Amino acid sequence: MGHRLSILACTVAFLALAFSTSAGEVIDRIVATVNGHVILLSDWEDSLRYEAFSSGRPLDRLTVDDRKAALDRLIDQELLREQLSSESAHSSAEEVAERVAEIRKQYPSAETELGWRALLDSSRLTEEGIKSRVAVELDLMRLVDARLRPAITIDSKSIESYYNQELVPQVLQSGGKQLPLAEVSTKIRELLTQKKMNQLLTAWLQNLRAGSEIHAEPPSAGVGSGVR
DSSP states (O other): OOSOOOOOOOOOOOEEEEEEETTEEEEEEEEEEETTEEEEHHHHHHHHHHHHHHTTOOGGGOOHHHHHHHHHHHHHHHHHHTTOOTTOOOOOHHHHHHHHHHHHTTOGGGGSHHHHHHHHHHTTOOHHHHHHHHHHHHHHHHHHHHHHGGGOOOOHHHHHHHIIIIIHHHHHHHTOOOOOHHHHHHHHHHHHHHHHHHHHHHHHHHHHHHTSOEEEOOOOTTSSTTOO
16 A cells, blocks of 8 residues: 555754664664654664565665655554554454565565575564564554545446446557456456545545644655665
């Protein structure tokens, strides 16, 4: 999901948090605060590593815009997480395992446990860390679905219009076989529902941002680019 939302223009001076190690001083920084919740540079870098890994993209191919979008998504996730209640349904271990398996299938070397562990180590990730992030994503997706889907109605006219104006021309252009409307109407309905949900989610997040106290340092070429 997202995976696709970017809104942010507030600026605040970077605050540094330092702690010493035997190898020297390691610096972490606050890159954003959301209603008092702190997002650190290390949180942002961990998110970048996970997003690149889960989407099968090389980390060194991420652009400055990709990094900014990742920080925006962290802010959006925090805003949505605030909407979760103690009664909210949570993802099951089976759902999390299924999603992790999907991520794993992107990497041929991960077919064996030894290869999977080596891949995680080289990406500076852990399986438990991935499971934790997947669980949060699934929980927030469930929240968005429960909040927005009931307000969406897709009528037969909209389905027919999409079929005639978009699906059929695409199929003909690609040389594929045209399927009857009755066979694809369910898939078209869900596609249109997802498009509408994305629109409603954007508006919801805009409202949440407007009613929240958010401070952030806009990412620059030198910030977050040291992720390895």
